[in-house]
Each structure stands twice: as C-alpha cells, then as structure tokens.
Amino acid sequence: MSIVNAKEIMIEGAKNGYAVGAFNVTDLLQFKAVVEAAIEKKAPVIVQTSVKPSQFLGTQLMVNIYRTLAESAPVPVCLHLDHCTDIEYCKKCSDAGYTNIMIDASKHPFEENIRQTKAVVDYAHSVGNISVEGELGTVGGVEDQIKVAEDEAQLANPEQSVEFVERTGVDIFAPAIGTAHGVYKTKNPKIDFERMATIHKMLNGNGIKTPLVVHGGTGLPDDYIVKLLQAGGAKFNVSTELKHTLIDAKWEYINAHRDEYDPGKLDVFVRDATRKAVMGWMDKLGCNGKA
Numbered sequence: 001m002s003i004v005n006a007k008e009i010m011i012e013g014a015k016n017g018y019a020v021g022a023f024n025v026t027d028l029l030q031f032k033a034v035v036e037a038a039i040e041k042k043a044p045v046i047v048q049t050s051v052k053p054s055q056f057l058g059t060q061l062m063v064n065i066y067r068t069l070a071e072s073a074p075v076p077v078c079l080h081l082d083h084c085t086d087i088e089y090c091k092k093c094s095d096a097g098y099t100n101i102m103i104d105a106s107k108h109p110f111e112e113n114i115r116q117t118k119a120v121v122d123y124a125h126s127v128g129n130i131s132v133e134g135e136l137g138t139v140g141g142v143e144d145q146i147k148v149a150e151d152e153a154q155l156a157n158p159e160q161s162v163e164f165v166e167r168t169g170v171d172i173f174a175p176a177i178g179t180a181h182g183v184y185k186t187k188n189p190k191i192d193f194e195r196m197a198t199i200h201k202m203l204n205g206n207g208i209k210t211p212l213v214v215h216g217g218t219g220l221p222d223d224y225i226v227k228l229l230q231a232g233g234a235k236f237n238v239s240t241e242l243k244h245t246l247i248d249a250k251w252e253y254i255n256a257h258r259d260e261y262d263p264g265k266l267d268v269f270v271r272d273a274t275r276k277a278v279m280g281w282m283d284k285l286g287c288n289g290k291a
C-alpha cells in the first residue's frame with residue numbers, strides 16, 4: 001500500500017506547493033526513526049541509502065527492512081539508492097526492490113552521462129514501478145564515495161538540462177545549482193536560485209513532468225529553503241545532518257550515562273533525536289499533513 005516511487009509523490013508535492021524530504025540512513029535505527037517521523041507528521045517520505053551502507057548491510061536486507069516498515073505505514077514511503085556510479089549496482093537495487101534509483105554519471109562528459117543514465121532508466125523501467133534520478137553538473141563536497149572539490153563543482157546548463165532529460169527519460173532531475181554535500185563553509189552559500197527556476201520552467205512550465213531535486217540540504221538557511229521550494233525544488237536531500245545527529249546523540253547519552261549498559265535506552269535517545277531532526281525538516285518543506 002505505502003510502497004511508492006519518488007516521482008509520484010514529488011509530482012503531488014510540486015503541484016501543491018510542498019516538497020518531500022529525502023533522508024539518508026545508515027542503519028535500521030535511523031530507517032525506523034525516519035518512517036516513524038513521517039507517520040507522526042502524516043507526510044510522504046523518501047528514505048535514502050548511499051552505496052556503501054547499502055552494500056555493508058546488504059541490498060536485500062535494506063529492501064526487506066523497507067518493505068516491512070513501509071507496508072504497515074499509513075503514509076507513502078520510497079526507498080532511494082543515492083549517488084550510485086555503478087550501473088550494475090543500480091540494476092541490482094532495481095531487481096531487489098528499491099523504488100527510486102539515482103545513477104550519478106555527472107562526473108563524465110555530457111554524452112557519456114546521457115549514455116549511462118539512459119541505460120539505468122531503460123533497465124529500471126523494464127523491471128517495474130521504479131523512478132530514476134539523474135544529475136547534470138556536479139555537486140561540491142563529499143557524499144559517500146563521491147568527492148568534488150568546491151571550486152571544481154559545475155552548475156547545470158539549462159538548455160543541456162532539457163536535452164539531458166529528454167534523451168535519458170529520467171523521471172526526476174538534479175541540476176547542480178551551487179548547493180553542496182556536507183557542512184557549508186559560509187552562512188550564506190552561493191546558490192543559483194534563478195538557474196533552478198529557469199530549469200524548472202523549461203522542464204515543467206506546461207505541467208509537472210520532471211520534478212527537481214535539491215542536493216546538499218544540511219545547513220541550508222530557512223529562507224533559502226523557501227526560495228528553492230518556489231524555484232521548483234520537490235525533493236530535498238538531507239544526509240550530513242542525520243549523521244551528525246546519530247553520532248552526537250550517542251556521545252551525549254554515553255557521556256551522561258557512563259555507568260549504564262543498556263543499549264535499548266541509548267537507542268531510544270538516538271531514535272528520538274533523529275525523529276526530531278526529520279520532523280523539523282518536514283515542517284520546513286510543508287509536507288506535514290499531506291499524506
């Protein structure tokens with residue numbers, strides 16, 4: 001019932017002026033906390049796994065956790081593979097039951113990016129109800145196995161964005177607009193809102209067909225989030241914040257309870273901190289109460 005791909009919930013959001021939060025998780029505890037936050041907020045949600053945690057826990061285990069949580073959740077839940085550079089692993093996750101796949105061939109020249117992205121689109125669509133995300137330009141910072149120096153990050157060209165989407169058939173599109181993975185080095189990062197709005201208009205001016213993704217959610221100022229929503233952002237990716245929440249909450253609890261050896265209590269503390277962070281994002285994105 002609640003198993004959905006990313007495109008369908010993003011289109012619903014884009015039409016109704018809200019965005020869907022997409023949260024990277026590394027373990028079961030975070031996974032459960034994200035889904036519980038969505039249930040509490042009555043919000044659609046995308047749970048994301050980067051390649052390393054997906055391979056570490058095992059593709060099928062990730063999907064089994066997903067199916068168990070999503071099937072009983074009264075809200076739509078999507079499982080997304082984030083920034084995968086390996087076509088074969090994209091195919092494996094499509095077969096296993098992921099419902100959104102991101103092939104990240106953005107480091108390659110334009111034609112090769114199109115070739116690889118289209119190969120994954122064709123495969124995922126042949127498997128079933130799976131949407132595919134592609135990226136053009138490069139997002140600075142570090143995300144899992146991908147590292148891009150800030151001064152080498154390249155923004156997406158609007159005309160090329162349209163060509164990329166048309167030729168690959170991607171369902172959702174991540175144009176690089178200056179956002180970055182990790183913690184922003186300045187309070188006011190330089191984001192090209194206009195570029196985002198132009199690409200959105202060119203792709204979706206006659207009705208939402210290819211909703212847009214905002215990478216690098218952690219640390220974006222609130223007014224930037226509002227502007228990005230207005231410019232067409234329909235999925236906001238948040239990873240570093242949840243990693244910090246996980247580690248910081250563990251430190252905090254252990255420091256305060258140095259003589260206690262009850263992992264269950266530590267888990268509850270971490271879960272609650274994660275839920276709080278996720279629910280905060282849902283309020284900012286306006287997706288609370290929308291499921």
Ligand code: 13P
Pocket residue numbers: 024082083143180181182183214215216217218237238239240241
């Ligand atoms: P942050 O780590 O900056 O939140 O970015 C997440 C992201 O874009 C994952 O694809």
